[in-house]
Amino acid sequence: MKPFCFADGQIINTENATIHPMDLGLIRGYGIFDFFRSVNYKPLFLEHYLDRFIASAEKTFLPLPYSRVELKQIIQELTDKNDMEQGGFRMVLSGGLSENHFSPAEGKLFIFAESLLFPSxxxxxxxxxxxxxxxxxxxxxxxxxxxxxxxxxxxxxxxxxxxxxxxxxxxxxxxxxxxxxxxxxxxxxxxxxxxxxxxxxxxxxxxxxxxxxxxxxxxxxxxxxxxxxxxxxxxxxxxxxxxxxxxxxxxxxxxxxxxxxxxxxxxxxxxxx
The missing domain is CATH 3.20.10.10 (D-amino Acid Aminotransferase, subunit A, domain 2)
Structure with a gap:
């Protein structure tokens, strides 16, 4: 895991990223994610991955409070902060804190930068x-x-x-x-x-x-x-x-x-x- 991630609406130290233990992502396994690679400091096929992530949020009734432009800006900042010449980005949107502990709610967005090892x-x-x-x-x-x-x-x-x-x-x-x-x-x-x-x-x-x-x-x-x-x-x-x-x-x-x-x-x- 790279030292910086996006959580709580800002770039923070990855080790400080947290999620509430009653989030639907934990108690129900409800959430979405996507993963894409960075090659030569450039996210590969980024528009396609954002298409899928945004569509997944809509289909799962999870509010995504960031526009495509904002997501790209966050990813660029993480690329710079983590010196991401090569690696992977993991976007996660949790199911949120639900009043009835079951229905989808406003979740939490994380974007992590990771090292990546290919198969042998x-x-x-x-x-x-x-x-x-x-x-x-x-x-x-x-x-x-x-x-x-x-x-x-x-x-x-x-x-x-x-x-x-x-x-x-x-x-x-x-x-x-x-x-x-x-x-x-x-x-x-x-x-x-x-x-x-x-x-x-x-x-x-x-x-x-x-x-x-x-x-x-x-x-x-x-x-x-x-x-x-x-x-x-x-x-x-x-x-x-x-x-x-x-x-x-x-x-x-x-x-x-x-x-x-x-x-x-x-x-x-x-x-x-």
């Missing part, structure tokens, strides 16, 4: 394993702070040498706990269309691919895919070479995956100048 090079070169989990994330199009099930289930991942889970229900795949999911079949990039968070990295990946289908993806399709990968802000693209005990394709990161990864790195460089 080995994971990019060899791929990762996902474990199937029968689950659909509630209000999946909103980036809420409710990760209780996946945090609890993460102890299982560690025991089985997996990177994350792959949510599925009634034979259809949705997403991973913190990432969007893609498969490649016969050169076509395919990704689920519903019960998912509309990831910002996902958005750009779809623009970089040559042939795309956005539709339902079955569990069996995923197992029979030529390639698979997940995408997120903190991973970019991670090849998936195993789902449960089933090997995907030839068990190695595929050419379509690696091509999109390389194109995304170019896009990132262009947007950080």
């Amino acid at each position: 090079e080995e994971k990019y070169s060899k791929g990762i394993k996902l474990l199937g989990l029968d689950y659909v994330r509630p209000i999946a199009d909103i980036k809420t702070t409710n990760y209780a099930l996946s945090v609890w289930d993460s102890m299982r991942w560690k025991k089985e040498g997996a990177e994350d889970v792959l949510y599925h229900h009634k034979g259809l795949i949705s997403e991973s706990s913190r990432s969007n999911f893609f498969i490649v079949k016969d050169g076509v990039l395919i990704t689920p269309e519903k019960d998912i968070l509309l990831g910002i990295t996902r958005k750009h990946v779809l623009q970089l691919a040559e042939k795309v289908e956005i539709r339902d993806v079955t569990w069996e399709e995923a197992l029979q895919a030529d390639e698979a990968f997940i995408s997120s802000t903190t991973k970019i693209l991670l090849p998936v070479t195993k789902i449960d005990d089933h090997t995907i394709g030839n068990g190695k990161p595929g050419p379509v995956t690696l091509d999109i990864l390389n194109k995304f790195k170019v896009l990132e460089k262009e947007n950080s100048l």
Whole structure:
């Protein structure tokens, strides 16, 4: 964590940031957040992340007492104060202090600056394993702070040498706990269309691919895919070479995956100048 954050309407020392213990964010797990990276002192794809954060606040009935311009000014000040050449910004809006301890109220906005570590090079070169989990994330199009099930289930991942889970229900795949999911079949990039968070990295990946289908993806399709990968802000693209005990394709990161990864790195460089 970097030394300065935004809380209580001002830039303060991060160690002094506090939240009331009766805030809905704690007693009900109700709140929203978003996370974006800073590259060469420039927040990457900031407008897209602000679009999603502002929309999430509206959809969850949480007042956001700052305009887009004000949020950008705060982020710029935090960039300067923390010397944020590289790293991540985490915006959190809590559920607030509710009179009935249940209904959404006026919450508290935090913006934290963080150091960021990418997955190891080995994971990019060899791929990762996902474990199937029968689950659909509630209000999946909103980036809420409710990760209780996946945090609890993460102890299982560690025991089985997996990177994350792959949510599925009634034979259809949705997403991973913190990432969007893609498969490649016969050169076509395919990704689920519903019960998912509309990831910002996902958005750009779809623009970089040559042939795309956005539709339902079955569990069996995923197992029979030529390639698979997940995408997120903190991973970019991670090849998936195993789902449960089933090997995907030839068990190695595929050419379509690696091509999109390389194109995304170019896009990132262009947007950080």
